[in-house]
Amino acid sequence: MKTMEEIKKLCVSRRNLSVLGVQVGIYALLVSIWSLVIMLLEHDVDAAKESMRVNAFVLFLLLTVFMANFYLLVPYLFEKRSKVKQCAFWIINLLFILLWNKHIFSIYNADLPDTTIRIGFYQFGVMWTILNYAMVVAAIFVRYYIRHNTLRRQLREQKQKMTEAELAWLKNQLNPHFLFNTLNNISSLTQTSPNNAQKAIGQLSELLRYALYETQPKEVSLNGEIAFIKNYINLMTLRSGSNVEIKSEFVIHNSQLLIAPLVFLTPVENAFKHGVSGNRPSFIHISITEDKGEIIFLCENSNYPKTDMDKSGRGIGLENMYRRLELIYPERYQIEQRISKGTYLIRITIKPCRKTSPPKV
Template sequence: MYKNKKVIFFQHLLIWLVLFSMPYILSYGQDPDINRLIAHFLVPMLFYAIIFYLNFFLLIDKFLFPKKTLRFILINLMAIAFFMFLKELIEDLFFQDLTRKPPGDNTKDGPPIKLFLYVQMISYAAPVLFSIAIKTTKQWMRTEAERKEAINFKLQTELQHLRYQLQPHFFFNSLNNIYSLVDISPEKAKSTIHSLGKLMRYLLYETNTELVPLSKEIEFMRKYIDLMKLRISDKTEVESSFPVADPSIKIAPLLFISLIENAFKHGVSANRESIISIDMTTQKNTVNFTIENHNFPKEDNDKSGSGIGLKNLEKRLQLLYPNKYTFEKELKTGVYRVHLTIETN
């Protein structure tokens, strides 16, 4: 922040140095009239700078942005009138030779007073308009940055919410399945506990970032599918196919897991045969994910599942990958199919 303020200070200083030196640059090699230069350029330029910074640091924040527009205009009109009067006073006191007519000069005094005042008002209003433009632009940039920060914060909150919802659900089911394996197959129970520990580690420590390698997400999904298989009978067949992910492909964490969980929630029946098919492919920086399952609607009083719906996923996709994804879902002849394509770059 301190460094940025120093940069802005030197930017302003450089601009005003260029403006104040323009007459000398344009009249290089000539003999300029110093008195005329001071009276008609340097003094007004100094007043322009005062008006600019008076608005930039005080009046715009205090009156214009809080919608006190009339007061803002009146104060500026008073300031402009004061500096116009002060300029004329300085010319009369210190630069009389510029305003005094030579003897015998019968020409008119100059342009009509109305035109003179109009031109003066325009010239003094310019720094006011410039300060408004710069200040408004800065406020817009700050507002836009805050908006993006709010979106990112909301996104991170949703990801956290997703993770916190996801953990208790399958951890609870997995622990129940592990408990049933302890007496039947102790070795398998040990292996399952080890896999569960890896899932917990991934959820707790590796999904707090904006992006994760796709290979890690695939590993997580494989382990999750293995754990979910423990609670289903032989009547449900689970097919899964994942690519050997390119290490350069990174993706937002936990996007696909709710689709897999949804398939296990609605695609398993205790007395009917069913198939859950999961397929992921990659092409350059595009990830294609398709999942199909037989659809067995749950009863209204069935509270199983994590409660993470497809609307939640769609909302996250809109925030994470605007105009970079397609999300299609259909129910046909008792089979529910979801196809998700994401451009990761």
């Protein structure tokens, strides 16, 4: 009973019905083409009809051999990877082909006195058997091709799901990391400038609103991302002293460009974390420009690396950013970094996909 249910399920599957439709279409096409050729060559309607009858019968025998193997014998015997079942597969096929083509093999049942005719008949029998076995091999290869493509599609889908899960995990790491660093800066302001601290809390609420609610799509408007970075720079400027020079420039010609959310946040955070000294002149220059569809992020700042004693927000920032870029923009991004004479520079170039509006969530 279970086997019959499996056979029924196998026969009515969309994939197998598609194969059946293709085979029936090829069968009808071959019969029609051959009859048309006879009609054009012989100019005889009766000859064309007879040709259609004969070829319809002969090709039907081959089609049945193919379908019997594709639906039943190959999946239930050949693909089981059992030597006994595979041996049975070839024996059953031999018996099936001989019985199914009995009428073909017994056309010349009468005595054949002419040796040449007998030899021709034997040769025909051998060639017809080989042609039937060719249908068996064709059924094996068609099933293999379909199964191989199905496995490849499943692997692609699984890889896509794993990539999406990793990206979600990376972004979930990024938000607490950003919040921790921002609260750490506001904590310092509460001691040195309570008024600025109160203002910073208001700005932080705007940043959090964007980070938590506006970054849910895979890609967001570049202009929205720039507005977020501007707000973050303004928030960090409240804590910076008069000895810190902060410059920013944003030149975007295509307002429809999209980008992965918060992808430039880490280098901006690091610029304020490692580029500002409490008693020495410091600078931070940040720019985002667009050139021929490429997004270019540039951040240059004075370099005052934190000591081992400073454990504030260390560990996941840049590594997280590199991994996100690799997953979202494979072979469509470049990163250049260098440190020279107390200056750190990072340049990120991204070639985003050509889209005109943010994807729907």
